[in-house]
Amino acid sequence: xxxxxxxxxxxxxxxxxxxxxxxxxxxxxxxxxxxxxxxxxxxxxxxxxxxxxxxxxxxxxxxxxxxxxxxxxxxxxxxxxxxxxxxxxxxxxxxx
Amino acid sequence: xxxxxxxxxxxxxxxxxxxxxxxxxxxxxxxxxxxxxxxxxxxxxxxxxxxxxxxxxxxxxxxxxxxxxxxxxxxxxxxxxxxxxxxxxxxxxxxxxxxxxxxxxxxxxxxxxxxxxxxxxxxxxxxxxxxxxxxxxxxxxxxxxxxxxxxxxxxxxxxxxxxxxxxxxxxxxxxxxxxxxxxxxxxxxxxxxxxxxxxxxxxxxxxxxxxxxxxxxxxxxxxxxxxxxxxxxxxxxxxxxxxxxxxxxxxxxxxxxxxxxxxxxxxxxxxxxxxxxxxxxxxxxxxxxxxxxxxxxxxxxxxxxxxxxxxxxxxxxxxxxxxxxxxxxxxxxxxxxxxxxxxxxxxxxxxxxxxxxxxxxxxxxxxxxxxxxxxxxxxxxxxxxxxxxxxxxxxxxxxxxxxxxxxxxxxxxxxxxxxxxxxxxxxxxxxxxxxxxxxxxxxxxxxxxxxxxxxxxxxxxxxxxxxxxxxxxxxxxxxxxxxxxxxxx
Numbered sequence: 123x124x125x126x127x128x129x130x131x132x133x134x135x136x137x138x139x140x141x142x143x144x145x146x147x148x149x150x151x152x153x154x155x156x157x158x159x160x161x162x163x164x165x166x167x168x169x170x171x172x173x174x175x176x177x178x179x180x181x182x183x184x185x186x187x188x189x190x191x192x193x194x195x196x197x198x199x200x201x202x203x204x205x206x207x208x209x210x211x212x213x214x215x216x217x218x
Numbered sequence: 219x220x221x222x223x224x225x226x227x228x229x230x231x232x233x234x235x236x237x238x239x240x241x242x243x244x245x246x247x248x249x250x251x252x253x254x255x256x257x258x259x260x261x262x263x264x265x266x267x268x269x270x271x272x273x274x275x276x277x278x279x280x281x282x283x284x285x286x287x288x289x290x291x292x293x294x295x296x297x298x299x300x301x302x303x304x305x306x307x308x309x310x311x312x313x314x315x316x317x318x319x320x321x322x323x324x325x326x327x328x329x330x331x332x333x334x335x336x337x338x339x340x341x342x343x344x345x346x347x348x349x350x351x352x353x354x355x356x357x358x359x360x361x362x363x364x365x366x367x368x369x370x371x372x373x374x375x376x377x378x379x380x381x382x383x384x385x386x387x388x389x390x391x392x393x394x395x396x397x398x399x400x401x402x403x404x405x406x407x408x409x410x411x412x413x414x415x416x417x418x419x420x421x422x423x424x425x426x427x428x429x430x431x432x433x434x435x436x437x438x439x440x441x442x443x444x445x446x447x448x449x450x451x452x453x454x455x456x457x458x459x460x461x462x463x464x465x466x467x468x469x470x471x472x473x474x475x476x477x478x479x480x481x482x483x484x485x486x487x488x489x490x491x492x493x494x495x496x497x498x499x500x501x502x503x504x505x506x507x508x509x510x511x512x513x514x515x516x517x518x519x520x521x522x523x524x525x526x527x528x529x530x531x532x533x534x535x536x537x538x539x540x541x542x543x544x545x546x547x548x549x550x551x552x553x554x555x556x557x558x559x560x561x562x563x564x565x566x567x568x569x570x571x572x573x574x575x576x577x578x579x580x581x582x583x584x585x586x587x588x589x590x591x592x593x594x595x596x597x598x599x600x601x602x603x604x605x606x607x608x609x610x611x612x613x614x615x616x617x618x619x620x621x622x623x624x625x626x627x628x629x630x631x632x633x634x635x636x637x638x639x640x641x642x643x644x645x646x647x648x649x650x651x652x653x654x655x656x657x658x659x660x661x662x663x664x665x666x667x668x669x670x671x672x673x674x675x676x677x678x679x680x681x682x683x684x685x686x687x688x689x690x691x692x693x694x695x696x697x698x699x700x701x702x703x704x705x706x707x
Contacts, residue, residue, distance in 0.1 A: 125584065137538060137583040138545070139576055140564040149580060156581065156639055160527040163597050166604070173599030174606060176428050176458075177414045177655020178680065183457035197321040201549030210547050213559045 124157035125150065223248035224384045225703075228441040231387060232289045235282060242278035242292025245387075246271055246336050249294040253338075253385045256706055261360050262370075262380035264299045266339040267306055278334040289444050290333035296386035298377050299340035300347060301432065302421040303327055310423050311345040311355035311373075314544045314551045314570030324421025325456065326390060326432050326449045333448055338386045342376030345572045346541065347397055347425045349373050350644035353635050354574040361631070362404060363704040364670055368628040371401030371644075377435045378405035382704060388436040388445060392422060394429045395529050396624075396648025399660035402435055403623035403673020406662045406702065408690070409435045410442050413681045414655035415460040418453030426536035429529075429652045438700050439661065439691040443467035446683060462681065470684035473695040476511030478688065480504065481616030485522040486647055493626045499664030499672040500622045506696050507620075507689065515616050519608040522650060524601050529649040530642050531585045531598035537575075538582030544570060577638060606654045613679045618689050621647050623660040623673035647675060657683045661690045662699035 127150045134141055141149060195208050204211040223231070223245050234240040250268055257263060271294065278292035297303060300310045302320035304327075309315045323331065330337070344354040352375025353359040360375045362368040363383040370379040374391030378401035381389050391398040393411035402409025410433045417432045424430060434445035447468065452461040482504065487497055508514055546552030546566035553569055556562035571579070585594035612619060625646055634641040651658040656677050663674035674693070678686040694700050 129584070130580070133580055133584045133587060136587060137579050138542075138560075138563045138567055139571075139579060140568040141576075149577065152577065152638055153580060153584070156530070156642075157584075159639055160531060160594075163524055163527050163531075163601055164593070166521075166524060166601060168597060168600035168604070171600040171603050173596055174602040174653075175599060177602075177606065177653065178458075178460070180415070180458060180460075183461075185454060193321060200321065201318055203546055203550070203552035212547055213557050213562050215559045 123154060125153050224252040226387065227437045228289060228293050228388055228444050231293055235287060235292050238282065242275040242282070242336060243272065245292060246275040246294050249338060249386060256383050257385060259361060259366055259706070260363055260379050260383045260385065261358060262341055262376045262383060262385050263296070263339045264309055264311065264342050264357050264376070265307055267337060271336050271338055274334065274336045278336060281334050288333055290330060290335040290448055292334065292336060293387050294336045294338045295330060296338050296341050296377055296380045296389040297327060298343055298374050298389070298391050300343060300392060300423040301327055301390060302423070303337070303340065306340065308340065308423070311343045311357060312571065312575070313356045316356070316551065318549055322421065325418040325453045327421065329448055341374070341380055341389060344373035344375070345575050346537070347373040347392060347394055348537070348574050348578050350396070350400055350641055351634065352376060353631065354572055356572060359631055362628050363706050364406060365628070368630055368670070369404065371404030371624070371628060373397040374435060375401045378402055378407055378409065381405065381407045381435050381437060383706060388434060388441050390432060390449070391435045392430055392432050393652065394426050394533060395652050396645040398433045398435060399648050399658055399673070399675060400624050400645060402660040404628040404671060406671030406699070406704070407435060407437060408439055408442050408659065408661050408700065409433065410446065410659040410683070410686070411651065411657060412446065412450065412683055413657045415458050416657070416681065416683065417449050418451070418456040418459040420453055420455035424540040426533040427540065428536060429533060439687060439694050440468065440471055442659070443471055443687050465684055467684060467687055470687040471691045472688050473692055474510045475507050475689060475692040478507070478512040478618060478685070479616040480507060480512050480514050480689070481517035481612055481619045482514055483517050483519045483522070483612070483619060483621060485519050486621040491625050491643060492622065495666045496622045496626060496672050500620070500674050503663040503674050503693055503697070504620060507693055510692050510696055517612045517615055517619065519612055519650065521601065521604045521608050525605055525650045525653060526642055526646055528598040528601040528605065529645070529653060530581065531594050532602060534578040534582030535585045535595050536582070538579045538586065541575070541579055574638070602653045605650055609654045609656060617685050619677040621675045621677070623647060623675040627666040627668070627670035627672055651677050656680060657686055659686050659690050661694060662702070663693070663697070664699060665702065
């Protein structure tokens with residue numbers, strides 16, 4: 123077993139996902155199949171190989187820091203499920 | 219038999235528009251008539267923008283009256299539904315973005331509008347571009363116009379099917395692990411993934427940011443060159459869009475292949491899971507190129523067999539981070555009525571995402587989590603370096619690498635849906651180019667005995683799209699697969 127049902131529950135919490143009991147079983151099973159296959163990577167000796175995080179090497183792209191118009195607050199809030207005045211509205215997070 | 223307007227290419231229609239033999243409005247109306255006739259069977263689109271398109275066509279006709287027009291003016295194009303379109307909903311094939319209306323255009327969309335192209339609609343896709351069959355869309359699957367029981371490939375399956383079924387003149391797709399090239403192969407059209415950094419990703423809804431790239435999906439190679447001319451180039455809004463001159467890609471449309479050195483990687487042929495009919499069609503195409511003056515060299519890309527595993531750790535890792543933004547707060551779906559923030563997050567995401575997206579978020583979160591980072595994410599990133607080095611070495615001996623695009627012709631709807639690993643292997647030949655950032659094209663190279671399209675892939679070195687277009691055009695001009703159309707009977 124690469125990954126247990128308990129691990130799947132833990133990872134789901136990290137990822138802010140929630141699964142039913144049936145789904146937990148299915149995902150445990152599928153993730154095991156996938157990760158077992160991916161174990162072939164461990165056959166490769168990668169000692170001293172630099173990891174690539176990008177395909178094309180890029181250095182920083184600098185530009186002058188100029189003030190320019192950006193998205194209006196009203197526009198930015200248009201797609202929000204809930205908002206009040208100029209804020210996104212979420213369920214209460216502080217008790218009291 | 220003369221071609222109907224909707225069957226024509228960009229360059230054919232441009233000639234007619236220039237001569238004022240036809241109007242953009244007539245072309246656009248013809249395309250919508252075609253959509254009305256076949257869309258109920260194909261389901262290539264999520265959203266059609268008929269009213270706006272007719273206005274854009276009228277505006278294009280005004281431009282034509284004023285003088286000479288550039289090649290995209292008045293041409294009806296379709297846009298994959300993960301490229302933002304101001305005021306037009308952009309869903310990414312997901313319930314979580316079902317009602318999302320972007321406040322701005324993606325840079326590529328803006329560029330097409332500046333050319334007075336006509337935007338027909340937003341095409342169907344696998345949810346968040348995660349899939350190889352367009353079956354994970356929350357709006358239901360798209361059918362392959364060559365055989366309605368089969369998948370159009372994915373994730374840009376809607377764009378590919380729309381082009382193949384003549385429901386648009388050309389389209390844009392995106393390619394993270396093959397999502398332009400594999401559906402292009404499945405639907406018998408041309409699809410190109412440019413070099414990472416050639417086209418701005420601003421306004422592309424991110425899946426895996428180090429791999430995603432936008433590209434053309436067209437009826438022939440000339441149209442791909444034309445679209446590349448207008449979508450490529452630097453963009454201050456995407457710091458990875460390289461500041462490098464954009465050549466006129468149509469100058470690479472050369473019908474003979476003299477001097478082109480083609481590399482044939484031994485790992486891509488005779489591999490398990492590859493259909494012999496696919497292999498045969500690719501070899502026949504290679505012989506055509508050889509007769510046109512190309513030389514063939516056997517090359518080796520020794521780490522090919524590790525590419526799928528590396529990709530399906532790296533891409534989900536990046537996705538798990540990119541998709542953290544869908545939390546029911548700023549935009550998108552929110553589970554109603556929840557009074558606890560954490561419950562709201564978890565139920566919103568549980569209801570808003572489909573199974574494949576969740577699977578990849580889980581895989582990616584696991585690969586990045588404490589204790590597993592080195593064994594999975596870091597290891598995969600090291601293998602990515604080895605794959606890049608394979609290509610660097612190979613391009614010392616050849617100009618272009620020629621392979622099959624997909625291991626099999628399009629499979630049946632539902633065939634791989636419950637077997638994620640089998641589905642992932644559909645991308646076996648396209649993934650390496652994404653990991654290495656290289657440009658690649660798929661062009662039609664034959665039909666299987668069942669009459670299903672087969673695609674040939676040409677991979678080039680970084681920023682060498684011109685050589686790819688040259689090779690692809692030569693093959694196209696010396697064969698007629700691009701003229702073979704689905705009957706949609």
